[in-house]
Amino acid sequence: MKVKRRLDYTPPPFTISSVELNIKLHPTHTRVESTLTVSRQGVHNEPLWLDGEGLNLVSVKVDDSDITAQVQVSETGMSVPCTQDTFKLHIVNHISPSTNKALEGLYQAGNAYCTQCEAEGFRRITYFTDRPDVLAVYTVTLSAPEEGYPFLLANGNKVNERTENGERIATWHDPFPKPSYLFAIVAGDFDVVEDNYVTASGRDVKLAVYVDKGYASRATFALQALQRAMRWDEENYGREYDLDVYMIVAVDFFNMGAMENKGLNVFNSKYILADNATATDKDFFNVEAVVAHEYFHNWTGNRVTCRDWFQLSLKEGLTVFRDQQFSADMSSPLSTRLSQINIMREHQFAEDASAMSHPIRPDEVIEMNNFYTVTVYDKGAEVIRMLHAILGKERFRQGMDTYFERHDGKAVTCDDFVDAMQSATTTDLSHFRRWYSQSGTPVLSVGKVVNSESGEVTISLSQHTKPTAGQPDKHPLTLPLRIACYTSTGKVLALSKASEGIKVLSDDLIMFESECAELTFNSHDINPPTEPVVFTALGDFSAPVKVEQSFSVSERSIVAMADPDPFNRWDALQSLYNEGVLRCQAGESANLNDLFSVVKEVITLHSHDAHLLAELLSVPSVESLIQQQDDVDPIKLSQARAEFCRCLAISLNAELTAMLQAPSASTYAYEQEQVGERKLRHALLMLLSYLPDTNAFIEKLYQVSDNMTDTLTALNAAQRCNSQTFIALMHDFEQKWHGDSLVLDKWFGLHATQPSRDILSTLTLLKQHPKFADDNPNRVRALIGSFAFYNTEGFHAKDGSGYKYVTDYLMELDKVNPQVAARIVTPLIQWQKFDQAHQQLMKTQLSRLLNEPGLSKDLFEKVSKSLAYEQAS
Ligand code: B3K
Numbered sequence: 001m002k003v004k005r006r007l008d009y010t011p012p013p014f015t016i017s018s019v020e021l022n023i024k025l026h027p028t029h030t031r032v033e034s035t036l037t038v039s040r041q042g043v044h045n046e047p048l049w050l051d052g053e054g055l056n057l058v059s060v061k062v063d064d065s066d067i068t069a070q071v072q073v074s075e076t077g078m079s080v081p082c083t084q085d086t087f088k089l090h091i092v093n094h095i096s097p098s099t100n101k102a103l104e105g106l107y108q109a110g111n112a113y114c115t116q117c118e119a120e121g122f123r124r125i126t127y128f129t130d131r132p133d134v135l136a137v138y139t140v141t142l143s144a145p146e147e148g149y150p151f152l153l154a155n156g157n158k159v160n161e162r163t164e165n166g167e168r169i170a171t172w173h174d175p176f177p178k179p180s181y182l183f184a185i186v187a188g189d190f191d192v193v194e195d196n197y198v199t200a201s202g203r204d205v206k207l208a209v210y211v212d213k214g215y216a217s218r219a220t221f222a223l224q225a226l227q228r229a230m231r232w233d234e235e236n237y238g239r240e241y242d243l244d245v246y247m248i249v250a251v252d253f254f255n256m257g258a259m260e261n262k263g264l265n266v267f268n269s270k271y272i273l274a275d276n277a278t279a280t281d282k283d284f285f286n287v288e289a290v291v292a293h294e295y296f297h298n299w300t301g302n303r304v305t306c307r308d309w310f311q312l313s314l315k316e317g318l319t320v321f322r323d324q325q326f327s328a329d330m331s332s333p334l335s336t337r338l339s340q341i342n343i344m345r346e347h348q349f350a351e352d353a354s355a356m357s358h359p360i361r362p363d364e365v366i367e368m369n370n371f372y373t374v375t376v377y378d379k380g381a382e383v384i385r386m387l388h389a390i391l392g393k394e395r396f397r398q399g400m401d402t403y404f405e406r407h408d409g410k411a412v413t414c415d416d417f418v419d420a421m422q423s424a425t426t427t428d429l430s431h432f433r434r435w436y437s438q439s440g441t442p443v444l445s446v447g448k449v450v451n452s453e454s455g456e457v458t459i460s461l462s463q464h465t466k467p468t469a470g471q472p473d474k475h476p477l478t479l480p481l482r483i484a485c486y487t488s489t490g491k492v493l494a495l496s497k498a499s500e501g502i503k504v505l506s507d508d509l510i511m512f513e514s515e516c517a518e519l520t521f522n523s524h525d526i527n528p529p530t531e532p533v534v535f536t537a538l539g540d541f542s543a544p545v546k547v548e549q550s551f552s553v554s555e556r557s558i559v560a561m562a563d564p565d566p567f568n569r570w571d572a573l574q575s576l577y578n579e580g581v582l583r584c585q586a587g588e589s590a591n592l593n594d595l596f597s598v599v600k601e602v603i604t605l606h607s608h609d610a611h612l613l614a615e616l617l618s619v620p621s622v623e624s625l626i627q628q629q630d631d632v633d634p635i636k637l638s639q640a641r642a643e644f645c646r647c648l649a650i651s652l653n654a655e656l657t658a659m660l661q662a663p664s665a666s667t668y669a670y671e672q673e674q675v676g677e678r679k680l681r682h683a684l685l686m687l688l689s690y691l692p693d694t695n696a697f698i699e700k701l702y703q704v705s706d707n708m709t710d711t712l713t714a715l716n717a718a719q720r721c722n723s724q725t726f727i728a729l730m731h732d733f734e735q736k737w738h739g740d741s742l743v744l745d746k747w748f749g750l751h752a753t754q755p756s757r758d759i760l761s762t763l764t765l766l767k768q769h770p771k772f773a774d775d776n777p778n779r780v781r782a783l784i785g786s787f788a789f790y791n792t793e794g795f796h797a798k799d800g801s802g803y804k805y806v807t808d809y810l811m812e813l814d815k816v817n818p819q820v821a822a823r824i825v826t827p828l829i830q831w832q833k834f835d836q837a838h839q840q841l842m843k844t845q846l847s848r849l850l851n852e853p854g855l856s857k858d859l860f861e862k863v864s865k866s867l868a869y870e871q872a873s
């Protein structure tokens with residue numbers, strides 16, 4: 001299959017400055033009439049190439065002459081002979097939205113029509129130069145039966161609406177030139193929640209959220225989140241909204257989270273609908289974050305867009321960074337940061353260790369949809385965060401202002417972005433740019449020598465990145481390190497010397513750019529041998545790296561108690577837990593008391609802060625533990641983790657039980673104090689559920705809970721604690737919520753992650769559930785996705801049955817929705833970390849997939865890379 005390469009970029013031979021679309025909606029015969037204003041760029045005689053897939057072409061005219069017979073049509077597009085330099089091209093084609101189950105282009109979601117064009121979906125609607133550096137002004141006329149389609153929506157501002165012979169006809173005009181991937185239309189009947197927003201400069205903007213009938217009350221939180229995001233972007237980045245109306249439509253059938261189409265976002269209903277009875281605290285958090293993310297794209301993505309898809313992180317990494325800043329301002333900054341770090345450690349490090357490892361700006365792509373990854377998004381955001389640390393808040397803002405000034409209305413590259421940042425600082429960023437081209441997770445090794453005579457503390461730093469798929473040679477990267485050196489009583493040592501390879505940016509921030517280097521700290525009035533000194537290098541997880549540093553248990557205890565940085569304090573306990581799991585794996589579960597006494601001390605110190613306590617009491621997930629080891633037997637690891645949790649719960653039973661409280665009398669609200677209380681209850685129960693006598697509390701919690709967070713805490717705990725209780729509560733839950741698809745997804749997910757011996761029969765039964773459907777991505781992700789990603793013992797079963805089950809399903813799903821299939825295959829291609837036996841079983845299934853006739857590009861790219869990596873490694 002065809003590989004596209006970043007370095008092959010050439011500017012488009014033709015541009016299209018305006019597009020007029022006339023779309024007459026019909027389930028199987030939607031008629032699309034398109035009039036394009038085309039201009040040749042430069043001097044050449046090439047024909048005009050237009051992308052088009054799955055289209056039924058009716059006619060083509062250049063200006064007024066019919067050239068249908070002269071065009072050459074293939075499966076991927078058409079070639080149009082043309083002699084003029086500027087001309088109008090008139091195309092008519094048909095498409096069938098009701099049979100479009102891949103959910104790319106125009107499709108039906110329930111009774112409504114909607115579109116998804118990023119990355120390359122516009123070519124499934126009509127013929128076009130479907131690449132992000134062709135920016136055009138769109139005028140769109142939609143028509144559909146008056147009955148059933150009271151709302152006809154498109155990008156921009158509505159300029160006309162009328163009815164004619166039972167048809168509704170609406171015309172929209174978007175004055176901002178945009179790439180085709182931001183095009184959207186929606187038609188259907190909805191409940192609408194409306195409000196307005198007055199921008200900083202006094203312009204009145206109409207806001208509207210469209211949801212399924214009967215769901216209006218679940219849309220108000222999203223609308224308010226939008227208003228908060230609009231204000232925040234004005235206050236923090238000086239960015240205002242630019243159209244007269246901002247619309248969000250929520251649909252139940254959607255391949256991912258949401259889409260930032262200009263003025264007309266389309267969302268997975270999961271990230272819009274939220275009320276006190278059905279949404280968890282995490283759901284509220286996610287709704288606010290995703291609404292903000294799509295809104296922030298209006299500047300970082302829409303006004304300034306990507307030149308080509310290899311530059312995706314230009315808009316995604318930056319917009320994720322912006323939504324992370326926003327979320328930290330709206331909720332608990334520490335929990336927000338820790339959940340981002342967990343995503344990096346559980347998922348991004350895993351991707352970087354696999355055959356799909358790629359730089360945040362990839363070099364080669366077969367199917368672009370495969371590159372909406374944790375690397376491009378989350379590591380991309382970490383790269384922006386590093387720039388933010390290096391430049392500091394003010395200069396970073398200056399750099400952003402320059403970026404917008406220089407590039408508004410243009411399609412640009414990651415290099416253009418770094419150039420704008422460089423203009424705001426005297427710190428040389430040329431070495432930093434390597435983060436855009438080098439893949440893999442660097443390992444930072446830290447050593448410490450204390451000279452008892454001089455009192456000097458010498459820290460040695462070195463960095464190394466293992467070869468990754470397609471990149472055998474690695475170079476040192478620029479690592480901004482937030483450092484601290486202090487004694488057990490909290491006395492801070494001053495940095496006195498930094499060797500070559502290090503730039504000191506401030507008292508606690510350095511840039512480490514070489515393979516190895518040294519720092520020297522002066523201990524003046526303290527006496528290191530008697531007062532132990534510790535050094536930490538990665539406050540706030542200041543670079544996306546793994547750290548290797550030998551810490552004794554007592555040094556970790558000092559860090560957990562005294563480090564100035566909350567991430568370091570949390571991480572010190574995480575590494576103690578990691579060590580505890582390792583000891584359990586080695587059969588030493590009787591030897592954990594030294595660890596537990598540190599945990600006790602730390603939680604006593606922080607007993608007043610529920611948010612922090614909840615984080616401190618969370619044992620690293622199996623997924624993040626896997627990234628700390630090689631040659632992993634996932635079943636043994638999962639059992640060792642469970643054993644560790646059980647021992648921890650026994651040892652801390654008194655403390656944990658004392659902190660465990662039933663929900664307070666106040667009714668549920670998504671507000672931070674309550675969120676902290678529920679989060680702590682969850683963390684405590686996740687440990688105490690290893691002890692059988694917690695069952696009564698779990699049942700009680702389920703009965704008294706007035707909110708989805710506590711209800712799910714009870715179900716999660718029951719899943720671990722007592723299978724009879726779990727079955728009974730799940731039955732009750734289904735009775736209550738079977739009519740509510742978002743809540744029902746949680747129920748499917750809980751079934752899929754249960755540690756049961758006959759999990760595969762459970763899955764088979766659930767696939768036959770009347771509410772399960774292969775063409776509903778949320779359902780498929782809830783059942784099969786949750787199993788593959790999070791049911792360690794089921795998915796990695798020794799006999800390979802879990803792998804086979806998922807593979808069999810993917811073969812079917814690939815025919816319906818290749819994008820979703822290619823997401824769910826992720827855990828299967830990440831075999832590198834496992835022992836030989838598991839690797840072999842995983843590869844056997846990957847080979848079966850690769851041999852499947854008619855495999856999609858999406859699965860082919862991931863599976864073939866994964867198997868080819870085997871030969872190379
Ligand atoms: N830009 C979209 C993602 C599109 C994914 C295409 N397969 C959502 C977002 O990141 O905001």
Ligand code: ZN
Pocket residue numbers: 293297315316319
């Ligand atoms: Zn995005």
